[in-house]
Amino acid sequence: MSTFHVPQTLAEAVGLLAELDDTMVYGGGTAIQILLKQGILFTDHFVDIGRIPGLGDIVDEGEVIKVGPLVSLRQMETDPRVRSQLPLASQTYAKVANPRVRNTASAGGNLAHGDYRLDPPTALVVLDAMVELTSTSGTREVSVREFFVDFQVTDLRADEMITAIRIPKQGKDSRGTFVKYSSLAANDWPCASVAVLAVPGELTELRLGLGALAPTTRYLALDIDQDMSEQEVVDAALEIADTAIDPIEDVRGSVGYKAHLGRIAVEEGVRSVMKELAHA
Numbered sequence: 001m002s003t004f005h006v007p008q009t010l011a012e013a014v015g016l017l018a019e020l021d022d023t024m025v026y027g028g029g030t031a032i033q034i035l036l037k038q039g040i041l042f043t044d045h046f047v048d049i050g051r052i053p054g055l056g057d058i059v060d061e062g063e064v065i066k067v068g069p070l071v072s073l074r075q076m077e078t079d080p081r082v083r084s085q086l087p088l089a090s091q092t093y094a095k096v097a098n099p100r101v102r103n104t105a106s107a108g109g110n111l112a113h114g115d116y117r118l119d120p121p122t123a124l125v126v127l128d129a130m131v132e133l134t135s136t137s138g139t140r141e142v143s144v145r146e147f148f149v150d151f152q153v154t155d156l157r158a159d160e161m162i163t164a165i166r167i168p169k170q171g172k173d174s175r176g177t178f179v180k181y182s183s184l185a186a187n188d189w190p191c192a193s194v195a196v197l198a199v200p201g202e203l204t205e206l207r208l209g210l211g212a213l214a215p216t217t218r219y220l221a222l223d224i225d226q227d228m229s230e231q232e233v234v235d236a237a238l239e240i241a242d243t244a245i246d247p248i249e250d251v252r253g254s255v256g257y258k259a260h261l262g263r264i265a266v267e268e269g270v271r272s273v274m275k276e277l278a279h280a
């Protein structure tokens with residue numbers, strides 16, 4: 001039987017994580033509850049962070065939007081600041097599961113869950129977001145691009161919790177889109193998901209975030225110049241995507257099927273942002 005701790009302050013929460021063995025932070029509980037019901041999650045202590053002030057806030061810090069770990073996925077979809085300053089993030093969070101899950105699941109719990117199929121990290125890597133990790137030793141910031149270390153393994157240490165996600169504002173000239181394909185139901189986990197962001201400059205930087213297509217979220221980028229045709233850009237994007245696509249076979253599809261869908265998602269996303277750039 002697990003003990004449920006309900007700290008009232010951040011200091012109390014990280015103190016519990018430092019003192020107790022076999023402890024898990026409890027965010028929205030959507031992943032934890034499923035794993036408990038499946039009988040495959042055993043932990044001595046849960047630290048419910050729901051009473052700690054400020055962890056559910058979205059704050060405009062100027063260059064970046066700071067997202068508290070308890071901000072729900074639904075808030076990320078609907079908050080006017082996220083919709084206007086981070087349209088790609090808003091679009092991506094809106095595609096997670098169904099409204100019931102999105103209303104309960106938290107942005108911090110989503111990252112910490114570390115599943116290779118998560119949708120939001122695909123947008124967070126192309127937006128160059130940072131994740132803030134806090135323990136009794138202090139706070140460190142890690143790029144979301146570095147946070148996912150291996151299959152179901154993140155950079156989060158046992159005595160740390162996520163205390164913020166900082167996402168640089170998208171920039172008015174950039175164009176982004178999120179493409180998701182699921183095989184079992186429209187609001188199911190993806191077989192392939194791809195976030196694409198084009199950031200214009202002397203050369204346009206084309207950034208790709210791949211989800212469900214490898215043991216972890218993958219980030220890729222390439223420079224494109226004005227003279228390249230849309231087809232040449234698609235070919236270049238597919239060439240680097242092929243170096244990263246390494247799917248895991250499961251009930252949602254074979255390796256070959258997922259790799260095929262992944263390439264289609266990359267092509268669809270890239271063509272979409274290229275068309276938008278051309279009409280900007």
Ligand SMILES: Cc1cc2nc3c(=O)[nH]c(=O)nc-3n(C[C@H](O)[C@H](O)[C@H](O)COP(=O)(O)OP(=O)(O)OC[C@H]3O[C@@H](n4cnc5c(N)ncnc54)[C@H](O)[C@@H]3O)c2cc1C
Nearest residue numbers: 025027028029030031032097106108109110112118119162
């Ligand atoms: C039916 C269903 C369908 C789903 N479909 C999708 C989908 O299509 N796409 C997708 O991306 N996701 C999907 N998910 C996963 C969902 O996004 C995650 O369950 C959710 O985001 C986890 O957030 P949570 O707050 O509920 O985490 P919890 O269940 O509370 O915790 C999950 C993990 O994160 C840790 N944790 C939580 N908060 C913190 C914190 N602040 N600091 C450190 N560690 C923390 C916990 O200890 C635990 O290890 C689905 C889930 C369900 C139940």
